[in-house]
Amino acid sequence: MRAYAVKLFCEPISEIEVANPQPKGTEVVIDVTRCGVCHSDLHLQEGFYDLGGGKKLSLADRGVTPPVVLGHEVLGRLVAKGPDAPVSDDMIGKTFVVYPWLGCGTCEICQRGEENLCAKPCSIGVHRAGGYAEQCLVPHPRYLVDVTGIDPTLAATYACSGLTAFSALKKINIALDRDWLLILGVGGVGLSGLEIARGLGYKNIAVADIDPAKRELALASGASLVVDPRDSDALATLQAKTGGIAAAIDFVGAHATAEFGIAAIRKAGTYVVVGLFGGDITLSIPLLVLRAINLRGSYVGNLGELKELIDLVKQGRVRAMPVEAVPMAQANAALDRLRAGKVKGRLVLERA
Incomplete structure (x- = not known):
């Protein structure tokens, strides 16, 4: 399948061919139709965070090693499941937004529902392949949140920009x-x-x-x-x-x-x-x-908070913000626009 990845830090992302994901155990496969473009993707492309005082935090030192298929605001149709995935027949073909801020899944922090704070992160689009691709492999269907009734281009943004803002407000x-x-x-x-x-x-x-x-x-x-x-x-x-x-x-x-x-x-x-x-x-x-x-x-948010936010949106309590869909093949141009501050609201990559 086609994907878009950081092959070298500080270079434009590249189109690459990778094998279609084959789900094992509890894994599921999402056929990606939308993926938001986030400022964090710029940091991943650059390969560091600015710590101030001339110091930088290298992403390579944090276990982020190219090639990295970007994209953590992932939305699409559930198309396949592993043999142990608790997925009902009516879920196949349905559209979900993916919670991307995964941890190890076993530590005390993960067990209490705060995987975004895990000391061993395994986030989609950061430490594992993300949604700048035709398909995305998700380790368990519990990370899929039903967004029925929400515009899919807008819904994709709730996995990061919406969730991050909501979690900060809760603090x-x-x-x-x-x-x-x-x-x-x-x-x-x-x-x-x-x-x-x-x-x-x-x-x-x-x-x-x-x-x-x-x-x-x-x-x-x-x-x-x-x-x-x-x-x-x-x-x-x-x-x-x-x-x-x-x-x-x-x-x-x-x-x-x-x-x-x-x-x-x-x-x-x-x-x-x-x-x-x-x-x-x-x-x-x-x-x-x-x-x-x-x-x-405040760092992103947890799965429970994403579900709370989606419920608020479905209740009509959160108005839509400006979003613009652009073809996924234009991912580099979208990142350049974001870097230049020429985005009103949010950009979302789209696959037909």
Whole structure:
């Protein structure tokens, strides 16, 4: 079958031919019809994360070795199963989104349903072949989530951008009707976060983004207030119009956005960083204590959270965000557009 893989870090992905997957044991095969394009794919293509201070985290040192068939926002039809896979006849041919953030499956963390935090990750599209391909092998049907009734191009994005935003939102505890939430960056994941936050009942949402077009999109999507974080009076504007930010979620994860988000939150506020753009944070320990603020990271989400999110979407509580389908053969062009910041919402690769 045809697939698209990173053969060399820092090089365009290549079209390759690989054998069709043959399911064994509990494995199942998904015939891929959609696969989202994520900023994490850019890191996988580059082969490192920027740790700040001139330091880099090599993906090869983390067990990611080319060739890597990219794609972790996988959606498609269930077409085959291994002899031990608990799959009913009516599931064959049905469309599912695939939960990709797999762990070892046996440790205590995996057993309590938090495979995304496993110390031995085996994620689809990272450590095992992903959805930039005609078919994708999944180790067990429990990772398949029914998306009947949801537009398939949109549904694919919930496996990462939607799930990541939803999980981050679950890590804050503020009053939905009166406290202010700040979203830093409204790229694909941040915009998904804005829509999900509105669906969860957040009434007061501020957005910070350096791109005026994205600020306009945020207002059109229901944000109450937008600021350019580069403006010298941006923090003062937030303080004056909100009375203090109760929680900030950073969907960029850069040095500048971290500094802005931490400065923006009020005493005992919460800053959650999601993005992996790169950099570091310098903190004053006395101020950390005196302000009593909470700082935490949030990495994707677990299978239970994906199911919760899909239920919210099916209930009509989460509005659709902008998505654009492009042919899978144009994967390199899609990655280039994403790298250049020329994407409104989310790009999804499509197979006819």
